[in-house]
Amino acid sequence: MRRLVAVLTLMFVVAGCGDDEKPSSPSSPPARPVTIALDFVPNPVHAPIYLAGDAVKIQKPGSGPDGLKLVTSGKVELGVLDIHDLAIAREAGTDVVAVGALVGKPLAALVAQPDVARPRDLEGRTVGVSGLPSDPAFLEAIVGHDGGDVSKIKQVTIGFNAVSRLLTKRVDAVPVFWNAEGVALKQRGLEANEFRVEDYGAPPYPEVVFFTSRATLASERARIEGALDAIARGLETTRARPEEAVDVIAKAAETDDLELMRAQLDAVLPIFADDLKLDRPVLEQWADFDAEIGLVNERPDVARTFDFTLRGE
Template sequence: MKRLLLLAVVAGVLAGCGEKSEPTGNEAPPLEPFTVMLDYVPNADHAGLYAALEAGLYEQAGLDVKLQPPPDPAAPLRLLAAGRADVAISYQPELLLARDQGEENIVSVGALVQKPLTSLMALPSGGVRTPKDLSGKRVATAGIPYQDAYLKTILKAAGVEANAVQTINVGFNLTQAMLSKRADASLGSFWNVEGVDLQRRDQKPVILRMEEIGVPTYNELIFVARRQDLDAAGASRLRRFLSTTAAGHRLLRKTPQAGVDALVKADKGLEPELLEAQIKATLPVFFPTVPAREDRAAPSLAPQRTGDLPWGWQEPVEWAAYERWMRAENLLTRPPSEASPVTNEFLPGEGLGQGSRG
């Protein structure tokens, strides 16, 4: 019944998908398999994909999409490189690190989440309201090198000496470290997931977002593909996947409950009310915004655009700035590859010469 109620909304959403109707015949053509390796277990970050899947949008695009949680969070890019998926969802820094380690044939083909979700977080008892307050405090981290570099950058921007802050590697138990007062703050929790959860539990968290406290902005979650899979047939499947995923996010924006229902169906352990709050918090960063003119790329890198950017857009200048930051922090050691790590070529309405850099 819920799926039937979505049909009117879906019809309007598909109008922007750009797909042509196929002629009808006695038998529908077989669906083409398309495996997406998720970055983690199903959660609010994946709401648009699950909404598109449940509403049958991928089927209408001729794709049999399988959304596959990884056997381990470190595995998606490795499994993609081995040909176990058509696309993997990963993180911008993880892609750049993988390429630095020799996987130069993988490329980001679209942004799922436009802005950093990683945050510096504290509870009132921690006494941290700004980065300047970190002096003399204990900060829980997950021990991820580039996130440790985030903290170093944040402290430098705030004028706090690095040796004035004690870091504690707690793995992924960041929230518990704050609740138990083992740490005064944490770096690594997502403001749209753990932050929303703490807010709903009336813990009154202080949430400081990376791009607002000194770290160069980046796309938190991206779609990654192998260059050798982007021949004519592979490009067709990828374009349809991204175009339909864009439609799934337009559906989600109109009807967040579509994402809630689809995710709960995929994982019965999810809490619907919390999930709805997390999805609504994430909605703005599922969609690109046009940067201020002075922050835009030079004409040789990306042509001046008018109107909205396509869903999934990746700003080349921001990618270049973030890569420079990683190199300055000695996170990347090999010379830059001639093959760009990012392309917008396969996004809805895009193509060669339309803002693509690779």
């Protein structure tokens, strides 16, 4: 979820602290609340967690995303992570395992100026990339699937300034998250064309997952299951009372831009993972996809990367 991290930093100012926060609505908590590390600043993707009640304690990141370090060190029991970062972390030797899905569909997209009708039309034009290794991989996947030649595209590193660079027409397209930059650009009046990776060869993988260390899962399985149950109830509350979710997230993010928060929540509401379930056949397809586009050197071992006993199909 690294892309969303940067976008939300640009869209509203938040306090970059690591303080624990109490979620807002009551539920039946386990004996001790499970601490969950967010991947970045509170945003509408996190609404079900904030509405999970006292079953969880929420820890915001510090100056950067540090959920992996906190989970692997045992300082927190659960974390939120982009599924591709999960694969990269495991390939680097970190023994973490996903135990549930939060966002059940891909969020990656190539967002382009209105005169770019299809991805292969970017040949001979300029695409801004953040500097993350995922950007060239997704650019090649989307353009290549459309029959284009990515070597004919000029890639320039723009950091995490996708919205401003598109609005000022300094680039023709950027790989982004459609629920974040896509929403922000629409609010700013740019009728950009949006080429979602799911429409260009990617399986419908869950973009955002819950993860823990294998050691913590072995010792705290019942508590983690209780926390996931509470977050699943928080998801139902989010769907039933979206205005409440917007208010809670806006307060947590320390922003008064309720219009943006509601637009981003509306974008993600239909693709939250029902009951946080993991779909093994889809994840097998995801493993093939990540290896094919070069995000990892070796195909992820789905049986080792995910635990299906808590939220499996």
